[in-house]
Amino acid sequence: MNDGFSSEIRVAEDDHRSGDGSYDATARIVDAGSTDDDGVVEAALRPRRLADFPGQPKVRDQLGLVLEAARRRGAPPDHVLLSGPPGLGKTTLAMIVAAELEQPIRVTSGPAIQHAGDLASVLSSLTEGEVLFFDEIHRMSRPAEEMLYLAMEDFRVDVIVGKGPGATAIPLELPPFTVVGATTRAGLLPAPLRDRFGFTGHLDFYEDADLETILARSAGLLEVESDPDALAEIARRSRGTPRVANRLLRRVRDWAQVHGTGRVGLDAAHRALALFDVDDIGLDRLDRAVLDALCRRFGGGPVGLSTLAVSVGEETDTVETVAEPYLVRQGYIVRSPRGRLATPAAWQHLDLSPPAGAQTPLPLSGETDAGRLG
Structure with missing residues (x-):
């Protein structure tokens, strides 16, 4: 494969997945032939180099500086934390970090690391300079987080052997490596873990x-x-x-x-x-269902998130992470301390008139951007 990614690739996860849930992404990439699965095509469309990564100019320039400085020093770069809504390129940037450093990348996720032993298994198999990518790192278990603190800072882990008073800690030295963490909920990361990342980049929606x-x-x-x-x-x-x-x-x-x-x-x-139910401004079925429920059933709000989710037949997390970010960004919904409120733009988009007495969203004291309420 060349840097332009002229041929499609297929990810053969089962062939190289470890018992701890991680896998070597470098070894996983094989030729796809005529396979046209959505996941395969999505992987094939990822840019391979930072210069080919469109949008996010600030993050791209900052990350490029960090990687170039590390290359000139001949040492692994600082650990990297990437945050932002789903689908903006966090995984792609992690793959690019490994490609720019010309190092292999090992991929795992927060939910896959539920025990400290799972993390110890991953860390002990790393080679010098390797990139370790944690997707949804905020969902890692607390014992694993505490082990990761030490590994990121001192490049060692303490393996506990035995139980009770007879338990002993055996230090295991690790080769220098780089952690790349991706999260859609940066606020859920504990401060000790967040502070161990030398570079933090936030990805925003694209123009x-x-x-x-x-x-x-x-x-x-x-x-x-x-x-x-x-x-x-x-x-x-x-x-x-x-x-x-x-x-x-x-x-x-x-x-x-x-x-x-x-x-x-x-x-x-x-x-x-x-x-496929994508309207003129990009709202899909779920977005319109949320707006319709908020305006028609609840008179524009305020209404609680859980009530709103039940009314559209979805989980609370789905409404909050899939529909709400775009609706808030476009100015159709306001997240207030009392619940969700529909803005005049939402009524206008649905060709509806607000009922008498409908509440108009107002910014909190000192807040000028209604979309940031809540």
């Missing part, structure tokens, strides 16, 4: 122009003919998220191949996105 660049590159890798106005339309409805943009591109491609000429044009984009 439409950056998404168009991503879509043009993805269309080329997928060998799909496309029109710029169609890519612009897809980008506008992608909620500022590259993962959503690439998924919508594949669905428009599917529609064009089945019902059209195979070319991703503006008409194909309009028809395909309408078929």
Whole structure:
């Protein structure tokens, strides 16, 4: 494979997954042939180098400086923490860190590390300079977190042998390595763990122009003919998220191949996105269900998150992490201490008039951005 990622790749997790739940991502990448699974294609569309990573200019420049300085010193860089909503490129950046350092990467996740022994198994198998990527690092168990503190700072772990008064701690020296942590909930990370990351980068939603660049590159890798106005339309409805943009591109491609000429044009984009319930501003079924429940059933609020989630038949975490960030960012919902409130923009989008007495969201004292309430 070259840096342009001209061929698709397939991730063969089962072949190289360890008993502790981690796996060597470098060894996992094999040729895909004609496989066209969504997960396979998504992996194939990831940029391999920092220079090819579109958007997030501040994080990209800062991370590039950290990696270049480490290369010149000939030592592993500081540990890296990446935070932000799902689908913005945290995993991609972790893969890029390893590629820029020309080191292997071992991938695991917070939920997979439930015991200190799980983490000790992963750490003891690392080689010098290797990158250890923790996805959803905030979900790691507390005993494993405490072991990770010592490993990140002193590159050693204490393995406890035995139980009770006869237990002894055997120190295990580790080679220098770099931890890359990704989290969608940075506030849930304990301060001692967060402070051990030398570089912290927050990824924000992308501008439409950056998404168009991503879509043009993805269309080329997928060998799909496309029109710029169609890519612009897809980008506008992608909620500022590259993962959503690439998924919508594949669905428009599917529609064009089945019902059209195979070319991703503006008409194909309009028809395909309408078929998959993506409206003119990128709201999907769940987003509209949340707005509809908030306005029609609860008179615009305030209403509690759990009540709102039950009314749309979803889990609380799904509403809070999937629907709310975009709705708040677009100014359709306000998160207040008393509950969720619909803004005038939400009523207007649903072609509804607020009932008499409906509460209008107002910023808290000293707060000018209503979307940051809560």
